[in-house]
Each structure stands twice: as structure tokens, then as C-alpha cells.
Amino acid sequence: MGRVFVLVGPPGSGKGTQAELLRERFGLVHFDMGGELRREMASGSELGETIAGYVNQGKLVPLPIIAEIVGKFLRENKRADILFDGFPRSLEQAEVLDRAIEGEGELELRAVFNFVIPKEMLLERVVYRRLCPECGAVYNLRTSPPREDELCDRCGAKLIQRSDDREEVFLERYETQYEGYVVPVIQHYRKMGKVIDIDATRSVGEIFAQLEESVAQGQ
Numbered sequence: 001m002g003r004v005f006v007l008v009g010p011p012g013s014g015k016g017t018q019a020e021l022l023r024e025r026f027g028l029v030h031f032d033m034g035g036e037l038r039r040e041m042a043s044g045s046e047l048g049e050t051i052a053g054y055v056n057q058g059k060l061v062p063l064p065i066i067a068e069i070v071g072k073f074l075r076e077n078k079r080a081d082i083l084f085d086g087f088p089r090s091l092e093q094a095e096v097l098d099r100a101i102e103g104e105g106e107l108e109l110r111a112v113f114n115f116v117i118p119k120e121m122l123l124e125r126v127v128y129r130r131l132c133p134e135c136g137a138v139y140n141l142r143t144s145p146p147r148e149d150e151l152c153d154r155c156g157a158k159l160i161q162r163s164d165d166r167e168e169v170f171l172e173r174y175e176t177q178y179e180g181y182v183v184p185v186i187q188h189y190r191k192m193g194k195v196i197d198i199d200a201t202r203s204v205g206e207i208f209a210q211l212e213e214s215v216a217q218g219q
């Protein structure tokens with residue numbers, strides 16, 4: 001039976017960094033919806049252009065596109081232990097996941113890790129965030145810069161800034177997406193007793209220690 005873990009939190013709360021550590025530690029299959037969408041955007045396809053229209057304004061990409069991407073991923077990863085990052089991001093997306101879990105009979109929702117951090121701490125993280133387009137490593141020019149000026153420590157590629165990591169897009173992502181759509185998802189899973197709150201103001205190591213303990217339980 002595949003175990004399903006979900007990371008939810010506002011933009012810049014450190015989900016991607018922790019997802020990468022959990023993937024390395026437990027061999028979970030990491031599904032990063034934002035990364036999937038950015039890959040499609042970079043491919044220059046028609047679908048990618050449609051997606052960019054939403055992402056660059058900080059808006060949620062419509063459900064049919066999201067459901068298609070998730071459906072394909074689930075078909076290709078039957079019975080795997082999965083870590084969802086950036087999905088589900090609305091109640092209708094949570095229904096897609098819940099139906100897949102019920103219908104499949106091969107998946108079990110273990111925990112929804114809710115990254116909690118005040119809004120004031122996020123803008124700086126997002127504006128200084130840089131990303132490796134090759135391997136996905138995440139840096140912050142202030143708090144965790146690469147060794148060499150804007151080059152990835154791991155693979156040497158030139159780091160990029162995400163097109164949506166700008167102040168005005170951050171506000172849209174926080175207020176409309178997070179407060180409007182993600183908070184109800186957290187409430188939905190809290191009612192089901194699945195939510196574990198994570199104080200995301202702590203260091204990467206402290207947060208990882210808590211996540212590691214939760215994921216390791218009952219292995």
C-alpha cells in the first residue's frame with residue numbers, strides 16, 4: 001500500500017527544501033506541482049503558454065489541467081510512497097486526491113504537513129529566492145547563497161529567478177491563493193485528523209527533524 005504525504009503552506013515557507021530532504025531520506029516520490037507546471041512552460045508548448053498566463057499572475061491554474069497532470073502521475077506511480085508538494089491547493093483539488101485514494105484502494109493518506117509562518121517573514125524569502133533550472137536546487141541570496149556567484153553548487157548551471165517571485169505576484173499568491181483556497185484545504189484535512197502543524201520559522205534542520213520523525217513512524 002502506497003503512503004501519501006502532503007506539504008501545504010504559503011509561498012516561501014520552505015516546502016520545496018524539505019521535500020528534497022525527505023525524498024533523499026525516505027525515497028519518497030516527490031511530486032512538485034509548481035515544478036511540473038514550470039517544466040511545461042519552459043517547453044514552449046501551447047499548453048505551457050496557457051499555464052504561464054495563470055502562473056505569471058499568481059493565479060491558480062484551472063482544475064482540468066491540474067487533474068490531468070495528477071492523473072498521469074498517479075497512473076505512473078501506482079503503490080509508490082508519494083510526497084505531494086503544492087497539491088492539493090483548493091477544495092476541488094482535494095476532492096480529486098480523495099477520490100483517487102478511495103478509488104485506487106492502493107493508497108493511504110498518512111499526513112498533511114501544514115507549514116505555519118507569519119506573512120511578514122515570507123516576502124524576503126521569495127524575492128531573494130533563486131532556483132537551479134537543471135536540478136531544482138533552491139537558494140536564497142541572503143540566507144543560503146551559492147558558493148559561486150549565482151551558479152548552482154550541485155551542477156554548475158546558472159541560477160534563475162522564478163517569473164512569479166516578484167512582490168506584487170507574491171501578494172496575489174498569498175492573499176488569493178493561500179488564504180482563499182489553501183486554508184480551506186487545511187481545514188478539510190484537519191477535520192479528518194490528518195494535519196500535523198509545522199512551525200516553519202525554525203531552521204531547516206529543526207523542521208526536518210520533526211518531519212523525519214513523523215514519516216518514520218509506523219514504517
Ligand code: AMP
Nearest residue numbers: 033034054055058059060061086087089
Ligand atoms: P509553487 O512552485 O508551488 O509556488 O507554484 C507556482 C505557481 O504554479 C502557483 O502560484 C500557481 O500559479 C501554480 N500552481 C502550482 N500548484 C498549483 C495547483 N495545485 N493548482 C493550480 N495552480 C498551481
